[in-house]
Amino acid sequence: MPVTRRNTSTFGFKPTSDLLQSRIRKASETRGFAVSRLLTHWAEIVGVETAEIAHPVNVSYGRGGLGATLTVLTTGAQAPMLQVQLPKIREKVNACYGYNAIAKVRITQTAPTGFAEGQIQFRAKAKTKPALAQTEIETIKKTAQNVQNDGLRNALEALGANVMTKSKSN
Structure with missing residues (x-):
């Protein structure tokens, strides 16, 4: 049975992301970022190690809109x-x-403290995942125990752990 998402706007509530999406897009586009996900998920895109030492600053497009240049700080x-x-x-x-x-x-390049107006910090904030209880880990393993292929079973266990962790953080 498919899961349907209930329209919360009929109850007078809207998700925060819906309210901020147009403002984020407008602010991003002024700096050349057609895809705001590049700014909001920088650490996920390039990796935490790179995000700790670099931040995207601007995307400038050449003539014809192709061949853009990404500037990182x-x-x-x-x-x-x-x-x-x-x-x-x-x-x-x-x-x-x-x-x-x-x-x-x-x-x-800039000084380690960044620009005077915003003082960019060069450390990505690593997201900490909530720890799963032993009973949850056992449930995940029990669910995947009948899978014969070791690689597939491990992947399913990892997926189960991610789903359980995500549901705990929300």
Whole structure:
């Protein structure tokens, strides 16, 4: 039986994401970010290690709208390390866009404290997952125990753990 999402707006409530989506999109587009997900999920897209040393600043489009340049901000000390990662960053960002939108990634350097107005911090906030209780872990393992393929069973257990963790954090 398919799960249907109840329209909460008929009860006078709207999800916060619905209220902020247009404002986030407008603010993103002024900086050249056609896909605001690049800003809001930067650590997930490029990885926590890269997000700790670099932040997206701007996307500038060339003539015709193709071959955009992504500008990332980092500290002077981290720039050489980031330079090595540029092809991988470009690949991951283009995967976020869904097509080969970014042709070049450019590095801009700043002091470790960032710009004077906003004071950018170069540490990504790692999300901590709530721990599962032993009974929940046993339930997950019991559910997947009949799967013969070890790889598939492990994948299903990991999926079950992710689902249980996500439901706990909401």
